[in-house]
Structures are given as structure tokens and as C-alpha cells.
Amino acid sequence: MNLLHGDCLEILKTLDAGSQDLVVTSPPYNLGINYNSFKDTSPRKEYLKWCRSWVAEVRRVLADDGSFFLNVGAAPANPLMPHQLILELADGEEPLFILQNTFHWVKSISIETRSGERISAGHFKPINSKRFVNDCHEYVFHLTKNGEVPLDRRAAGVPYQDKSNIARWGHTGGADLRCRGNTWFIPYDTIMSRDKERPHPATFPIALVEQCVKLHGKGSATRLLDPFLGIGTSAIAAHRQRITAFTGIELDELYLRTARERLAEEVARFAGELPLG
Template sequence: MPTTSLLHGDCLKVLPTLDVASHDLVVTSPPYNLGINYRSFDDTASRSDFLDWCRAWSAEIKRLLTDDGSFFLNVGAAPSNPLFPHQVLLALTEEFFVLQNTFHWIKSITIETRKGEQISAGHFKPINSKRYVNDCHEYVFHLTKTGNVPLDRRGAGVPYQDKSNIARWGHTGGVDKRCRGNTWFIPYDTIKSRDKDRPHPATFPIGLVEQCIHLHGKGRDTRLLDPFLGIGTSALAAKRQKIAHFTGIELDDHYLTVARERLEAPENQELF
């Protein structure tokens, strides 16, 4: 049976208690230092103090990650503060990690079909501004120790739109699946009540974590860590994928309670 460990506490105190090289995948989204109203975390530190804090937990993640491990870091920004994700990335790649891939998590998009039809899909938070457009995406930085970690590109792939390409291109091996690329359209699920269905000010969809698990390519042998668990989205993804071991750390006791309740909900019991 897969094992799930949900730990309560400050990640800077809990991470040092975990064994070296005990996880091969980290998927997380830390606070963005944008003044978000978390219950137990002050999201208004100075930029230098915040980046020092990021370096501290990043060093621990490197210690816990196997040499062939992957660290997927989801970071967003405010339109008035667009350099923030890149400043975090630079802080983490100065001495700890190599940036191997950059993914764009698309929350909402409008496309035009070959027939000229326009289709809008997804959700975004409208911005009332004369200077900025609506912000419909976030970054997912793929960090590794060496920059040379193999991925299962087609494990997280999509079918070919033009099926003739399957036979035309030798690298397909006759399989109707191609690499998805670095743009991931993963919308939020529609909710009726934020307080009931998503009682956390900053979450990512379960599908985003599952995409990282598939791309990582270790299947059920995956040992996944999320040091900023929130209400347990990554834990639910681990449960859906039946991976070997999941560890989540959360500072706020209420969010951790919600995470446990979500895992124990009747609709999720069939996932075991």
C-alpha cells in the first residue's frame, strides 16, 4: 500500500528531520510574498529576507532529493511585480539547482480553430486596471541537480492532431502520443463555494501535480515531497497515481486538517 505522511510544522524545522536522498520528486508552490492573506504566514517580508528564506528551504530540498530527482516549483506573480518569479529562480540556481525546463501553466486561453471559431476555456481572476492585462498563467520551473535528468516526455504527452505524422516521423515508433511541450493548459475545477471547496487563498489543480508525476517517469515508485502542502492538493494527486510514498508539510493546522479531510472523503476512498 502507498504511504502518506502529513506533517505539521515549519518546513525549515521539519525538512532537516527527513533522511538524505529520501525523495525523488518535489512538487510545490511556496508563498509568493505578494501580501496574500494566509492564516499562519506573514506574506509581506522584504524581498531580500524572502529570498534568503527561499535559499534556506531550497538547500534542504537539495539534500533530500536523489541525484536523478526533479523539483517542480510553481511560482506566480502580480502584474505590478513581474520580476518576482525570476528573482526566486535566480536565488535557487545560484548554488543549489540547475534550471532544466520552464513550463507555462495556462489557466485560461482563447484559441481560434481551423474553421475560424474562437473558443475560450479556463478560469482567471479579472484585473481592473488601465495598465495591466488579465494574468492567465504562472510558471512551473523544473529544477534538477545536474540539468541532465531523463524525463518520460511521452508519459505526459498528448495524441497527434494530424495522425499522418505518426507514420511520417520515425521517432514516433508508431505510437499516437507526442511530447506535450512546455505549455500546460490546466484549468481550475469550477467550485460553488470558495470557503467550502477551496478554503485556501493560493492553490494549484490536482492535474498540475499529476502532470509532473507523469513527466518524472517513475510511476508508482515515485517518492513525492511537498513542503508547502496547503489543503493537500499534491497529496490527492499522489493518491490518485498510487505512488509509493508521499510526504507533505504544512505550517497551518487548519489547512492540514482540511488536507486530511480531503484525503479521507468518501469520494476519494476508491483511489486506494
């Protein structure tokens, strides 16, 4: 695994064209998040121009049959940002990518079962407002060069709720596994100390990256890239999916050091040198 320190725009330029199969990343959202070494408050046009610059490099290094999963969140008072960003990247006269799928990463949800039981699961950041409701989801945009990249839908699938559908629908092939669809409920792991366990203001769960790896369908042979590594979530996901061809880029030295420490702990735990949990 290759964990690199520096500006992703500059380091991406050093990577070979077509050298990556899969890119999964979550850039700064430009919503005033308090990062350690990055000012997250650029004027909107300037931010979109910057995104277009690094995404152009992502397109260059991505294989023709590659997938780019872009996680972007919003703020209740600033809901247009994800939509403006995807329009900048995948619409207009010179689109960089085609938007092939849009996934909704649900962090917290409340449902009522068929028996009438109400269940609430997941984690969210509550807001105190008379205008807005709590924001419990983010977007994961699936971008490709041609809009025709095949996916292994059932590799990232779920068992059927109604087992009679297995025999009723011929496309199942008798397997109790269906496409999960574009709504992913993936909660954060519960932590005891944010400063020690998640010293970064905007992370995504390991399982979210693993879901993208499974869906893309190349398994351990995947060449995976994360231009905004943060504290190493995607590197840990790569290790759990037996991916060795992983490249992560991080601007902040503290975050990168934490990423290397977390990955070393993950490798040691896998080797049986540390206890699980």
C-alpha cells in the same frame, strides 16, 4: 502517506538525504496573499534568503536523479519576483540547482481554430486596470542537480493533431502520442463554494501535480514530497497516481486538517464508499 504539521524548514532537516525522488510544491509568493498563518509581505531580500534556506534542504533530501518542480506566480504590478527567485536558486556563484526546463501553466486561454471558431476556456482572476492585462498563467520551474535527469516525455504527452505525423516522424515508433511541450493548459475545477471546497487563497490543480509525476517517469514507486502542502492537492494527486510514499508538510493547522479531510474523502471515493463528483 505522511502529512506533517510544522515549519517546512525544520521538518525538512529531519528527512534523510537523498530520500525523495520528486518534489512538487508552490511556496508563498511574497505578494501579500492573505494566508491564514503566514505573513506574505517580507522584504524581497529577506524572502529570497528564506527561499534559499528551504530549497537548500530540498536539494539535500532529493535523490541525485530527482526532479524539483517549483510553481511560482507573479502579480501584474510585481512581475520580476519569479525571475528573481529562479536566479537566486539556479544562477550566480553558488547555484543550488540547474534549471532544466521552464513550463508555463496556462489557467485560461482564448484560441481560434482552423475553422475560425473562437474558444475561451479556463478560469482567471480578472483585474480592473488601465495599465495591466489579466494574468492568466504561472511558471513551473523544473530544477535538477545536474541538468541531465531523463524524463518520460510521452507519459505526459498528448495525441497528434495531424495523424499523418505518426508515420512521417520516425521517433514516434508508430504511437499516437507526442511530447506536450512546455505549455500546459490546466484549468481549475469549477467549484460552488470557495470557503467549503477551496479554503486556501493560492492552490494549484490536482492535474498539475499529476503532470509532474507522469513526466518524471517513476510511476507509483515515486517518493513524492510537498513542503507546502496547503489543503492537500499534492496528496490527492499522489493517491490518484497510486503513490504511497508521499510526504506533505504544512504550517497551518486549519489547512492541514482540511488536507486530511480531503484525502480521506478521496480514499473513500476511490474505495466506492462515496459517490463520484
